[in-house]
Amino acid sequence: MADQFFSKYPYATILLNLSFIFLVSCLLTAHFWTDPNPTSDHYKTADTETGCKGIQMLEIRQEKCSYVKSHEGCKTRGYIPYLHLFYCTFSPVLGYVSLSLWLILLFYLLADTASNYFCHSLVGLSKILKLSPTAAGISLLSLGNGAPDVFASIISFTGEGTADIGLNSVLGGAFFVSCVVTGIIGVSVGNDGARISRRGFTIHVGVLLLSLACLILIIAVGELSLCAALSFLSLYFIYALLVFACSEEKENENGLQDVEAPLCCYIDNEGHDGDDTAGRLPKDGKNGGVVSKILCILELPLYVPRRLTIPLVSEDKWSKPFAVSSVTLAPIALVLTWNSNSTKLRALEIGGSVGIVCGILAFRTIQSSNPPRKCIIFWLAEGFIMSVTWAYILAQELISLLVSLGYILGIDESLLGLTVLAWGNSVGDLVANVTMAQKGGTEGAQIAVSGSYAGPIFNTVVGLGLSLSFSAWSNYPASYALFVDQSVFVTVGFFMVGLIWAFVMLTKRKMVVDKYLGSGLLVIYLCFLSLQIARLLGLVEILVPNL
Template identity: 55%
Template structure:
């Protein structure tokens, strides 16, 4: 069966009308609606270049790589730039926590949502990924934390918990009204994401009140639910995130790092600051060293392009060659990304990018030292790192959304289901691991911090992660309103999500604010019921 030529049709809905792969290949090549954005044509690769087994394996592997790029870029580059900007702007810890830290933690969700709203027929992916992630974190993660620490019976601070959950419910209620109206104008979108600044204002005011009352210990200051998170981030995460210098995961001998100086990849400096552990092993055998080097070379293709384009000036990761090269290439990469989303590439953009890169590289070469990072004009360096981290996060998110839409077409599953599950789970794995670990190892304060993070993060993702894309979309339609694609399943998702929050809001105060199996089991059961219902509906043919 030969695939007809449909150049002007929208979507790729007729793909499964053809039985053999050659017809599907012809249809994908000739149908512009099957090009789902991004830089790679996944449908063409799957149907025209790979057999089914190799195609599925390659797409799943690439999906994992993109999730890794999103999370690793946010952790190793984005957060470090935010920390530098926080110090330069002299932000207080609580303001940095509810703004920069939340932005760093929510970067993958935020950019995936923005990219999805910019594409054709992919808005549902972004909306479902945000709601799915919020539901997963506020139910599964909170449920696992409650069940895991129930033996120690930690108590949660009542006022901050009630404020977090109540404000989260208010945010979801506003979103429900927007979805019911089916449209939103620019001012409505701005008002929606501005709710987050009310949240920030309340936390800042709460913190100031605690200080005026003379409350000095961290436990009492936890009335601001994000403060302990900020404290842990600023004091400890810098060692785990911002001191990463190369993808080699290893030691050689007694606490002496494997030197990559001869290869030109890093400069050897203070051994104490440049330590890296290979899976917490001290390799004394050739097999351990082989594993470390293998991990290095496997990660190198993902590490090197970002290291060569994202300026990093932390003392532990400073390298003048990398710094000069990164500020030279970075503007060119921005120009390439800018032109890739235009209808016609502009050589003027390339020329501007090359000129800015050349000038920046020359200035960096003559104003920096080989042994120490710069101590002056730090704002342009951190701002450049921030911008390039955003660029790489955008590239990874763009590809991730394109891949999920393509997988939905290949599997015959709605992309919104993949956004609700695969994308939401992938972006929430970090919350699951970090919050559960903090609750298990941090005692009563750790449980307080972990639970606060389980609500502060979804609040940011809901208001900013959806508010900004809605504002951008409404801006493009101004003065008309932006029409939100109808999807009746959104009501179902919001209903279950709000039900889980109400369950926690009722049960936890009744249990004297003690985390136990009743709270955790109920939240997990609510999420599993919702997930089973959505999957069953997706599998049943219409």
């Protein structure tokens, strides 16, 4: 996961924070030295065009700037006006550099929020609820591991004309993990003779194939009722029941548990999960030199805003000042994020009052040395809610940036979701699963391969299931019309080919994870990627007949 990588390479975190400072400086400079939103009537038209695709027909940069200022479809859905900054404020070089850096930062922040905050709250809740490892793995911890994909999918489906991004990002990420990550695992441990559970693997592949078949049917029909959406979501309950049934078996024919819980959120036995910048700062201030102090300070810009609103309830991360600030600022942050503009002022007054009262109570009742023993579920619930809020904000900004990049680069945003967004959200799975397979022996290979299929099941069924359910609910009692790029059939087709290849090769080779399995999966993904690149370059056109 992201926290493992950045704990291993702390200077990468510092580089990201410096990039953030650079971007804020550019934004402030642009705000004070340029007119942020001058009016222009040059391109105001009465057309019915949705989005901002008309900008691709213009050649001169000033014309594009005027178009962005005047066209309603060019307004960003997030907090930052990317198209206005790129065409009207920044130079082309600075624009590309800034948007690229911000894209990397958003990926990092979304993954880090899920790993260090969201997952932390889920682990605490699983302990309070006394869930078994299997139950926690297929419910709370799978949600923590798949949070970036799930939130990005939900945000994209709630936007106008962006459902393609969410659908392709989830399918692209699931395909990448099950095909590329499993392929690399096969190539890297091919000489070790590691075997995996036949029963568990059959469950993974069977549920994935069933969910993809149902998804093809949904897309082919083109509309979805609330009942159908909930039925698709219920496939995960079927998967959970199968996992529980298999987990009752002590050992399979290989002496391993049939299904390993996909515990990809890294939290060790002592609870030291991820980075603790605030904790290191006073420690380095006492024992380190000037360089250590400077390095710790440079890590604060991306750390402090989330830490001020999300409580971390553990012995090593507990901080009374941060705890008080979190209960004080959380109601205000919730109002600013979730409330509509029409009632925001009144709600902000109420939220501020509630926050002040909660802050005073927390200051007078909690201790500085250790987290509270009573009402700990309140702090865990707050951490869960605020982690969801931060993930929502970051996912919304990420989708908004990808849409803007699609207009700037002249690339269909669904293709960006299938590649850039999918790859970015899958890097953690790649690092964690491959490392587990290489260093964990036979058991490590079992867990890594199980995680490479259990994660895609959760993201596909729950991520898309929730997105479709929310969309169908908003249109109830009418059906939700689902209009997506027909090339999604190609993605699903290659995905199913990869699953069938893995099942056939493992069955034929007595469930041994080897280079034949891995190389075949990598070739399948390379063929798929080559076809998508050819489509992008206009060399081929994908035509899918009406079903």
